[in-house]
Amino acid sequence: xxxxxxxxxxxxxxxxxxxxxxxxxxxxxxxxxxxxxxxxxxxxxxxxxxxxxxxxxxxxxxxxxxxxxxxxxxxxxxxxxxxxxxxxxxxxxxxxxxxxxxxxxxxxxxxxxxxxxxxxxxxxxxxxxxxxxxxxxxxxxxxxxxxxxxxxxxxxxxxxxxxxxxxxxxxxxxxxxxxxxxxxxxxxxxxxxxxxxxxxxxxxxxxxxxxxxxx
Numbered sequence: 001x002x003x004x005x006x007x008x009x010x011x012x013x014x015x016x017x018x019x020x021x022x023x024x025x026x027x028x029x030x031x032x033x034x035x036x037x038x039x040x041x042x043x044x045x046x047x048x049x050x051x052x053x054x055x056x057x058x059x060x061x062x063x064x065x066x067x068x069x070x071x072x073x074x075x076x077x078x079x080x081x082x083x084x085x086x087x088x089x090x091x092x093x094x095x096x097x098x099x100x101x102x103x104x105x106x107x108x109x110x111x112x113x114x115x116x117x118x119x120x121x122x123x124x125x126x127x128x129x130x131x132x133x134x135x136x137x138x139x140x141x142x143x144x145x146x147x148x149x150x151x152x153x154x155x156x157x158x159x160x161x162x163x164x165x166x167x168x169x170x171x172x173x174x175x176x177x178x179x180x181x182x183x184x185x186x187x188x189x190x191x192x193x194x195x196x197x198x199x200x201x202x203x204x205x206x207x208x209x210x211x212x213x214x215x
Contacts, residue, residue: 001067004150007048008174009091010195016045019090030090034082035075039063041083043090050087052150054079087151098137098156098192101201105135108202109209134212135160135205136182145177145189156192158201160208 013021013028021028021043028045038058044051054066065071066079102124105111111126116133126135136159143149145157159182162170167188170176175196179187190201 001062002052002150004050004052004087005048005148006045006050006091008146008172010174011090016090021045030086032086033057035078039079041079041086043086052083052087054083084151084153088153091149091151097194097196097198097201100198101158101192101205102137104202105205108205111135128209128213130213132212132215134208138180140180140189142191145180145191146173157189158192158205159187159189160204161186161211162188162204162207163211 016028016030019030020032021030023029030043031040033040034054038056040055040057042053042055044053054063055061056063063079065073065076066083105126106113109126109128111128111134114125114127115121115123116125117123120138122139124137125133126137127133138157138159139154140157142151142153142155145155157180159179164185167178167185171178171188175191175193177189177191178184180189182189188204190196190204192201
């Protein structure tokens, strides 16, 4: 069995039920057959944790290799991929506002976009008229931000400068984190997915732009 804490994900019962969870003995449970109905994955909501188990339907017993981190092979790898895909959908990690935010920044601040790293041209930095970075768009594995997450797929983030004394207050370790690969005393990382309000992201961008541009 694998267990992950989901307290910071703000998942209501209604959200989980709409996804496909059902109550069994007052516990929300999600079940899905995988790998051509040879296995079944089950996710139970226990307090603030997801308990994840996989069953071998041919033998009607727990498929223990799923929970052994060192186990490898074609079957267990395929199972983990399917479980991870379901977790990503439940936790809403697919970016839906990235393009909107990028276009907003370009239009609102008439910013120049630069690609500061030749080895990673997908990273985009937006600079003020003084040539200083105030926003950095990049992809990063989610579990490098949320350390206890099983989800290792990449999410789109924006790094922004913020008022140092207020960083701890706005950090929620779900969408807003201490900055990834930047000075954590002055910068934050914001995950751009549908768990965060676009208008709030715009407010954070404005703060970053003003902090950098007025120096």
